[in-house]
Amino acid sequence: MKKHDVQTIITALGGRAQLQALLSVGASAVSNYLARDELPQRAVGPVCAALRARGFTVDPTCLEIIGQRVPAAASVPLDNPHMAGNRQIANGATGSALLDTHRSSGTGQARVLLIVGGGIAAYKALGVARRLQDHDIAVTGVMTRSASEFVTPLSLAALTGQKAYTDLFSLTDEAEMGHIQLARQTDLVLVVPATANLMARTANGLADDLATTILLATTAPVMMAPAMNQAMWGHPATQENHAVLVARGIDMIGPDDGGMACGEEGTGRLSPTDGIVDAVVAKLAGRHKALAGHHAIVTSGPTIEPIDSVRFIANRSSGKQGHAIAAALAARGAKVTLVSGPVSLPHPPHVTHVAVESAREMMDACMAALPADIAICAAAVADWHVAGDTSGKLKKDHAGPPRIELVENPDILASLSAHKKRPQLVIGFAAESENLQANAAAKRARKGCDWILANAVTRADGSSVFDSDSNGALLLAGNSCEDWPQMPKIALAERLADRIEAHFG
Numbered sequence: 001m002k003k004h005d006v007q008t009i010i011t012a013l014g015g016r017a018q019l020q021a022l023l024s025v026g027a028s029a030v031s032n033y034l035a036r037d038e039l040p041q042r043a044v045g046p047v048c049a050a051l052r053a054r055g056f057t058v059d060p061t062c063l064e065i066i067g068q069r070v071p072a073a074a075s076v077p078l079d080n081p082h083m084a085g086n087r088q089i090a091n092g093a094t095g096s097a098l099l100d101t102h103r104s105s106g107t108g109q110a111r112v113l114l115i116v117g118g119g120i121a122a123y124k125a126l127g128v129a130r131r132l133q134d135h136d137i138a139v140t141g142v143m144t145r146s147a148s149e150f151v152t153p154l155s156l157a158a159l160t161g162q163k164a165y166t167d168l169f170s171l172t173d174e175a176e177m178g179h180i181q182l183a184r185q186t187d188l189v190l191v192v193p194a195t196a197n198l199m200a201r202t203a204n205g206l207a208d209d210l211a212t213t214i215l216l217a218t219t220a221p222v223m224m225a226p227a228m229n230q231a232m233w234g235h236p237a238t239q240e241n242h243a244v245l246v247a248r249g250i251d252m253i254g255p256d257d258g259g260m261a262c263g264e265e266g267t268g269r270l271s272p273t274d275g276i277v278d279a280v281v282a283k284l285a286g287r288h289k290a291l292a293g294h295h296a297i298v299t300s301g302p303t304i305e306p307i308d309s310v311r312f313i314a315n316r317s318s319g320k321q322g323h324a325i326a327a328a329l330a331a332r333g334a335k336v337t338l339v340s341g342p343v344s345l346p347h348p349p350h351v352t353h354v355a356v357e358s359a360r361e362m363m364d365a366c367m368a369a370l371p372a373d374i375a376i377c378a379a380a381v382a383d384w385h386v387a388g389d390t391s392g393k394l395k396k397d398h399a400g401p402p403r404i405e406l407v408e409n410p411d412i413l414a415s416l417s418a419h420k421k422r423p424q425l426v427i428g429f430a431a432e433s434e435n436l437q438a439n440a441a442a443k444r445a446r447k448g449c450d451w452i453l454a455n456a457v458t459r460a461d462g463s464s465v466f467d468s469d470s471n472g473a474l475l476l477a478g479n480s481c482e483d484w485p486q487m488p489k490i491a492l493a494e495r496l497a498d499r500i501e502a503h504f505g
């Protein structure tokens with residue numbers, strides 16, 4: 001993350017105490033942030049959301065404040081973040097105008113209303129709230145009374161940077177944000193966990209608390225992630241309620257099979273956080289299809305080159321960056337062919353996944369996927385493979401270790417760049433250990449690609465970019481060289497997708 005001005009952020013939030021509450025840290029942690037003049041990576045989501053709730057326009061990649069919608073928003077107390085919106089309403093705008101203003105501000109930020117039900121998996125909703133914000137989605141939390149037996153509204157508020165709403169009849173809530181406004185001022189309503197009780201109440205049209213009233217009043221799409229004991233899930237009452245909700249157009253995410261908190265086995269586990277977040281992102285993507293009609297080939301992960309039938313040469317690539325790019329392009333409507341070496345990641349939704357192992361297989365899969373408009377070579381492709389026949393297992397014998405002869409692999413990036421069906425935009429990655437810019441520029445010229453994203457294999461703090469969740473890079477495009485600071489790989493993927501969108505726009 002680019003160095004930002006921590007003092008400016010604290011002032012904008014309304015003081016040190018507000019930052020403490022937001023990040024659930026003590027005063028000494030805030031002193032450390034000030035001394036280092038840097039916030040931890042995990043602060044990005046909540047701080048970004050809190051600043052936005054106060055009317056600031058914020059660059060989510062580095063927390064730089066680049067504008068202010070409401071004058072003097074810094075003086076708004078954090079426990080009342082919607083005051084910023086109310087001021088605008090007091091100045092003559094309506095609640096829905098507030099949403100429009102937000103959209104037309106150019107952030108395009110999607111909004112999810114997260115309803116937390118009263119089940120043992122309620123704590124997982126906090127992780128979902130956090131991960132959604134990694135996708136630049138603003139989250140507002142609503143909890144049922146039972147949910148607050150499992151997690152506190154304060155935890156949800158701290159993670160979302162917004163007040164967590166609990167009470168239908170709270171005068172304060174109604175004055176700040178009426179229940180109908182809550183139901184309407186969102187792009188999607190997500191229920192995590194959807195308990196048997198909450199599903200039953202929704203299926204029967206009850207509106208006996210804030211959560212069910214919102215579910216009845218909303219015109220936004222609704223998604224539910226059920227979680228309950230397997231007998232509760234299998235009960236005909238729950239199954240009928242489930243069928244009713246699906247028939248009414250509610251998207252169900254899970255539940256999954258497996259062990260339960262109660263020790264039983266069966267269907268009823270909450271879907272993994274990633275699965276829930278991916279489903280929401282895919283659903284929201286329907287509203288933003290700028291790359292529709294474009295085909296992108298994205299390579300991702302490592303290749304593995306057999307030495308014999310049991311041993312191989314590989315590298316430490318996790319595929320996180322390539323998969324995030326594939327997801328970002330698919331979310332913008334591109335048809336994506338993801339050619340991936342072996343990784344332990346789930347495939348992003350709405351991509352055609354081609355699983356390969358060796359560089360030669362990856363090459364064949366890329367060529368077979370042509371024609372395409374965009375090619376992004378993010379995979380860590382082995383430069384060499386083992387010569388000769390690699391079938392059978394090499395035996396240890398008295399003649400000493402075997403000689404392994406290496407042969408150069410085909411160059412996928414150069415081949416795509418020189419192909420007669422060359423994609424209009426070919427982007428390569430360069431992982432360099434030294435002279436980042438010069439080596440990347442030389443690689444771009446050598447390979448004939450249009451842009452190159454160069455990242456340092458080892459970062460300033462000694463950590464490796466491989467398997468990390470964050471990345472920073474130099475983008476060499478045309479005559480320019482942009483320095484993209486460390487940011488979550490998902491954010492870097494979105495930034496690249498923005499640039500690609502602008503290129504084709």
Ligand SMILES: Cc1cc2nc3c(=O)[nH]c(=O)nc-3n(C[C@H](O)[C@H](O)[C@H](O)COP(=O)(O)O)c2cc1C
Pocket residue numbers: 116117118119120121144145146147194195196197198227228229232
């Ligand atoms: C310790 C404990 C764990 C529970 N876990 C679940 C659960 O995972 N799923 C569920 O449907 N109900 C569960 N329940 C029952 C719900 O809490 C209860 O039905 C409640 O009324 C649901 O409230 P809601 O309308 O906010 O969802 C649990 C109850 C207790 C005491």
